[in-house]
Amino acid sequence: MSTKRGRIRISGFDADQVESRDPLSDWTADSEVTTESRWRRGWKRFKRNRSAMVGVAVVAVLSIAALLARPITVAGVPIQPIALAPYEPSTILYLQDPTVEVYDPPSLSHPMGIDDSGRDLFSRILYGGRYSISIGFVVVVLTAGFGTIYGAVSGYYGGWVDEIMMRIVDTIYAFPGLVLALIIVTILGGGYWQLVLAFTVFGWASYGRLVRGEVLSIKENEYVMAAKALGARDRWVILRHIIPNAIPPLLVVASLNIGTVVIGVAALGFLGLGMPPGTAEWGTMLDATRETLIQGPDGQIPWWATVYPGMAIFLFVMAMNMIGDGINDALDAQAATMDDQGGA
């Protein structure tokens, strides 16, 4: 290496040596392989998860059974003509068929027996999913939607806005969700939309807290700064860059939350505060305000009247939790598990 005067002499540097070094990462620009999106990779892992797929199957079967249990007509127009359930859920059978009696045990014609008012339990359980499952999904969509916006705004703006918004969430966290829902249902009375409201009014808090945490970490990414530098508006940055990246843990919590809401609705039904008495809703079928719930008349034990409705709730919630665990493993959203949620 010839040197000119004034130049700094560099020794110990060999260009060939540098070339042969190990690359700092395994990354190579490989144009042949198209990168898989996080969602596709997650879906592949999810499909291989046996218990998650069992969960999907159970939820699908119960949901379809509820949908097809009895025909659905909207404003006189039949949109779903199939009837899987042999009887109308509110039909009192001994009025039509004198061989049927109150609390008949399970038999071939009535696979889950007859309940305390002479109605077919199998039909009622198939039909009952309509309330529990749909309330679960509606509540989760509403709470997750509002909670996401709330958390995103709180985390994105930070400062005193964040401080106030999070103290509100802390306050809601001081009450168990079931107690708040109980009070709201007491004030509003029972019924479908009252139940939805009871679990929605305060139910968004957990999503708010979760999304805020996600936003705080996502906010530090370069692409957010890049978007801001390019002059993107706050609303655009939140909706297009921050929320999509906060979705995986949100999805886990949402799937587990459906189970929590279904149990909560059933618990209110059990306490006699959910749907109107006599409704074929899983929890209301176990209404504790009835005297003959466990011990029937003349000391007999009609176990089928308590075992099957509870079994339906248990099956659905278990399946939902298996799905939630599966999504958690697939998307590797370690931050959120159902254990962070408290419970009903």
Add this chain to the structure above:
Amino acid sequence: MSLRRFILHRILSIVPILFGVSVITFGLFHLTPGDPISQMVALNPDITAAEEARIRAQYGLDGPVYQQYMTWMGNVLTGDFGTVIKNNREVSAVVMARLPETIALGLFGWAFGLIIAIPTGIYAAVNKGKLGDTASRFVALSGISIPNFWLGLMLILIGALWLDLWPVLAPSRLPLWHPKMLWYLILPGLTIGTASAASIMRVMRTSMAEEMNKEYVTAARAKGLPERQVVLKHVLRNSLISVVTLAATLTASIVAGSVVVEVVFNWPGLGKEFIDAINAREINLLMAITLFTGVFIILANLLADILYAALDPRIRYE
């Protein structure tokens, strides 16, 4: 931050939350259509308008909302929660009489959760991927998914009606400290503790498995410690910290659980009282129990945070 400063800081930070809890409690019962008095009037059609106005004035419900809140808060801070309309008893006396019953139930549930979950969690983490682990994970998932009121009904069905080990309802209530009550506490205690046991089990397993991969475990093994000692002395201590962080949420779930479980077993605690108060529209009692629940959970959270900071000094610097 020293532990003392951390504790002071945390205690100060709950002040606005306590305020929020009182606002929610008050707001739920007062900003809704039909305040307590109009509900009372609706239930007793004999009350005349003049009488209604007199009752309103008596409860301070004739002023604007913020003034009503101030009156209520002032009374609450001096320990006056009003009276139960039905029998004219002091609300605070009723709450105090019922509280021990719920605490006994909650403690039993907690103890059951810890006794079952910690050994099972250790076992599952040590035998990760084996049959025992899979089975215990399945049991834990079932424990989280089972509706507690149905579990209670099933326990009554099996334990009381089929095996005849317990009476369906305790024939006569003995005082809580009577040794016989421990036997009656088993079924409701199991019911209330199952969900927490399942949660602790899952958290124990995850955190144990995580700790097992840390370098200090390799170091402990390398210096020749028997595996038993590595797991029980080193790994267990560190993973128990994550159970403490779970404590606050579990307390909330036990409080909520007590409402339902006490109804199933006709257990005369605060939860049962709450449901009775709902059915009788005893607003004073409802507000007192709601407020009490909120404050109790905040304090449980505070305690868990302090315990956490004491066990893991790193947390104080975050």
